[in-house]
Amino acid sequence: MRMLIVEDDPQLQRQLRALFADRGWVVDTAPDGREGRYLGSEFPFDIAIVDLGLPDISGMELIRGWREDGLDFPILVLTARTDWRDKVEGLEAGADDYVTKPFQPEEVAARVSALLRRAAGRSSDIVDYGPVQIDFAGRRVLREGVALELTSYEYNTLEYLASRPGEVISKSELTEHLYAQDHERDSNVIEVFVGRLRRKLDPAGSLQPILTVRGAGYRFALEPVSR
Amino acid sequence: MIAVPDSITSRLIIGSVLLLALFLSASGWFLEGSHRRSLEAAEAERLRLQLFTLLAQADYTDQLQLPADLIEGRYNQPNSGLYARITDATGKILWLSPSTITLSTAVTTAAPTPLQPGEHHLQRRDGLYILAWQVVWATGEGEEIPLQFTVMETAEPLEADIAVYRRNLAFWLGGSALLLLLFQAAVLEWALRPLRRLAGEVAAIEAGSADQLGDDYPREIQPLTSNLNALLGSERQRRERVRNTLGDLAHSLKTPLAVLRGADPQQPDYPALVNEQSQQMDQIVSYQLQRASGGEHRLLQLIPVEPLVTRLCNSLRKVYAGKDLEFAVEVPPECRFRGDERDLMEVLGNLLDNACKYGSARVAVRAEGGAPKTLRLRIEDDGAGIPAGEREHSLLRGMRLDQLSPGQGLGLAVAADIVESYRGWLEIGDSELGGARVTVNLP
Numbered sequence: 001m002r003m004l005i006v007e008d009d010p011q012l013q014r015q016l017r018a019l020f021a022d023r024g025w026v027v028d029t030a031p032d033g034r035e036g037r038y039l040g041s042e043f044p045f046d047i048a049i050v051d052l053g054l055p056d057i058s059g060m061e062l063i064r065g066w067r068e069d070g071l072d073f074p075i076l077v078l079t080a081r082t083d084w085r086d087k088v089e090g091l092e093a094g095a096d097d098y099v100t101k102p103f104q105p106e107e108v109a110a111r112v113s114a115l116l117r118r119a120a121g122r123s124s125d126i127v128d129y130g131p132v133q134i135d136f137a138g139r140r141v142l143r144e145g146v147a148l149e150l151t152s153y154e155y156n157t158l159e160y161l162a163s164r165p166g167e168v169i170s171k172s173e174l175t176e177h178l179y180a181q182d183h184e185r186d187s188n189v190i191e192v193f194v195g196r197l198r199r200k201l202d203p204a205g206s207l208q209p210i211l212t213v214r215g216a217g218y219r220f221a222l223e224p225v226s227r
Numbered sequence: 228m229i230a231v232p233d234s235i236t237s238r239l240i241i242g243s244v245l246l247l248a249l250f251l252s253a254s255g256w257f258l259e260g261s262h263r264r265s266l267e268a269a270e271a272e273r274l275r276l277q278l279f280t281l282l283a284q285a286d287y288t289d290q291l292q293l294p295a296d297l298i299e300g301r302y303n304q305p306n307s308g309l310y311a312r313i314t315d316a317t318g319k320i321l322w323l324s325p326s327t328i329t330l331s332t333a334v335t336t337a338a339p340t341p342l343q344p345g346e347h348h349l350q351r352r353d354g355l356y357i358l359a360w361q362v363v364w365a366t367g368e369g370e371e372i373p374l375q376f377t378v379m380e381t382a383e384p385l386e387a388d389i390a391v392y393r394r395n396l397a398f399w400l401g402g403s404a405l406l407l408l409l410f411q412a413a414v415l416e417w418a419l420r421p422l423r424r425l426a427g428e429v430a431a432i433e434a435g436s437a438d439q440l441g442d443d444y445p446r447e448i449q450p451l452t453s454n455l456n457a458l459l460g461s462e463r464q465r466r467e468r469v470r471n472t473l474g475d476l477a478h479s480l481k482t483p484l485a486v487l488r489g490a491d492p493q494q495p496d497y498p499a500l501v502n503e504q505s506q507q508m509d510q511i512v513s514y515q516l517q518r519a520s521g522g523e524h525r526l527l528q529l530i531p532v533e534p535l536v537t538r539l540c541n542s543l544r545k546v547y548a549g550k551d552l553e554f555a556v557e558v559p560p561e562c563r564f565r566g567d568e569r570d571l572m573e574v575l576g577n578l579l580d581n582a583c584k585y586g587s588a589r590v591a592v593r594a595e596g597g598a599p600k601t602l603r604l605r606i607e608d609d610g611a612g613i614p615a616g617e618r619e620h621s622l623l624r625g626m627r628l629d630q631l632s633p634g635q636g637l638g639l640a641v642a643a644d645i646v647e648s649y650r651g652w653l654e655i656g657d658s659e660l661g662g663a664r665v666t667v668n669l670p
Contacts, residue, residue: 082513084539084576085569091542098546102509118548 001116001156002026002177004048006036006062007078008055016049019105020112023139024152026179033057040066044176045073047116049108052079052090060093067094074115076108113137120163127162129222132201132209134162141201148200153178157193158201161210161220170217194218235422236415243411251400262392266385267356271349274358277378278347281311287364287372291321305329308381310355314339316373330379339375355379421445425452432459464648476515483507514637529598530568533558536592539572539579547583555591562597564669570645577638578606578665585610589660604667607658618655642667 003020007013008031017027028043030036033054040048040062048066052059063075077095079086087098096118097111117125117136125137133142139155141148150158160177161169171190178190194210201209211219232238280299286292291313301307302324311324318339327335334355340348342361349358357379364372421444431437439459440452483504490500533556540554564571575592582590586608593605642665643653651669658664 082516083569084572087576088538088542088572091545092538096545096548100513102505104506114549123549 001046001160002028002044003112004028004030004036004039004043004045006030006033006048006054006059007051008032008053009051012051015105016108019109024156026177031055033059033062036062037065040071041069044173046177047074047076047112047119049076049078049112050095052077052081052086060090063090063094074119076111076115078103078108110137116163127224129209130225131207132222134158143201150197150200154193154197154200157190158197161218162222165220165223168213168216168219173217235419236412239415240408240412243408247404247407251404255396255400258396259389259393263389266388270356270380270385271358274349274356274378274380275347277309277311277380278358278360278376281376281378282360282362285313285376287366287374291374293322297324302326308383310335310379312377312379314375314377321374334379339377342375344373351382354382356382356385421448429455438463461648468648472515476511479511479515480508483511510637514641528568529563529565530571531560532562532564532571532594532597532602532604533560535568535572536575536594539575540590540592543579543583550583550586551588552583552586553589555589558592558594559597562594562602564602565598566649566669570649574642574645574667575604575606577642578667581638581665582606582608582610582663586660586662591658591660602667602669604669605664606667607660607664608662609658609660610662612657612661612663613655639665 001020001023003025005013005016005020005027007016007029010031013029013031017029020027028039028045030039033056036048036050036054037057039045050059050062054062057065059077059079063077066075074097075095077090077098078101079090079098080101082100090098096115099108099111113125113136117123122136126133126135131144134140135142136159139159141150141155141158156178157174160174174190194212198210201207207222209220209222211221213219232241277299281293281297281302284293284297293313295303297303299309301309302311303326305326306329307326309324310327310330311322312320312327312335313322314320320336323335331353334353340350340359342348342359344361344363347358347360349356351357357377359375359377361373361375364374366372425440425444425448428437428440432439439456442452442456444452487501487504490497494500536556536558540556544552544554579590579592587610589609591605591607593607595603639653639655646653646667646669649669651667654666654668656664656666
């Protein structure tokens, strides 16, 4: 997952970045609205966290600008003000949810997960694909009820593919969402992660959870089952 | 550019003076004109009689003859002001009254007015009213001789009469204007007295010797004074609220601070304790801030309720998108709230947020009444509801957060506080949907 954090307070920015970077996400940060506007329209983010009280252009204007540009990633707003008028105006500008300051890091993490879940069209954090279950909130994958040991990159690759069921995802798209801008991008690494994922999810080779679409990319092939 | 006077009295007086000047000039002009016309009509009648008398005394045998002793003595008297002349068809003067001796030759020798037989014409020229009458004299021999009889009378007496009339008119009209202005000034003084009294009372409030305006003002300024009184009352309440908030804030923050200072940093549960207490302090600050901001700007505007409810529902639908809530909104468009939009938004925002948080699938908002009648808003959900035993406790006025129960508590307490500042009240009951029903009553 690739996240943009627009927050002018360096301490808070660092805390939030650490919170999501620990999950192996690509986290970009901007200290003001102008840079946030540029980054948001330049890179394919999956979600953004925006502080409403920014030094140059306000968070509200930034969100409105993104939405006018046609950017539709979910946006979580941070606000120090508790009155409803500000919350409503932020949501009307195009934000999807808000968290009032001060907050617990877990609360922000939970709201971000909920927004991503909504964006992917999932109704629950735990999705059952038959022999495989993915717990998107707990970042865990179970096969036949046993938790798999996945590295952060492996999990993130699986999470990204599973969030777009049926879609063919190119290697370059995966790279953009899994690696930071300045990271050395080697498409072989993606192949290695997908290979490892396939072996861990489907050691017998009977399930075929991730299909290779020749010349185009990968497709997550498992369907959720309802019990 | 003309400077507009900044006093109502000056404006009204200037307006009245201009209006009076216009009205009185028009009246004077009309009255004087009427008087002149009636005098001139009388003069024309008099000249016609003079002319007939002259005609009766004239005789024509071979030539025109008039007796030396005319009935009207003024014809014989030089400079009498009454003159006569008779001319033939060629304009040749056949007879001049002896009084014309003092008239200028320009007048006596002036060409006769071209008239048809039987026609007459009145004109004013050279300070004289001149009536000319064209006749045809039939002699005993059957000869018809055209003659023009002209009688002239000086306009001086008429002008003198008009001058006297004009003086009298000016005296009476001017006097009336003065009286009207004096009366107008007295009326103004009487009518503006409540405004002067209002200014005095406002000054007294500023000086601290009064705390509100009287209530026996005329109907026109009663809304202003009632609104000012409401504003003053709300300002007083706000000051009190801020004072209480500061006291409550200090008191409620000191408890967690005392807990923290008393705790041992070496104990393993210290980080958890710090976390718990700082969370509580954060809640206290949010609660007290919201309480203090409620009722701050009481401008007493009429706020339509429906758009606000729609905006809040749309926002909450976004926030609680995961719950797929169904909102039933029944707010008549004419429903209005008299007060600050921000306050209504806080009340509705807190109550609707609770309903969304605790409801499972359905949230309903209904409104009835509205300014000038009591506005009743009902917010319902299909959650677990609020247990009967906790209802009264949730609505205790001026409660501090450390005394509140978690959950619905904060939002409800803030809403109750704001509603109470409008002399309204909250009621908690059971909804037909199965959960809580909070009714907001705003008089």
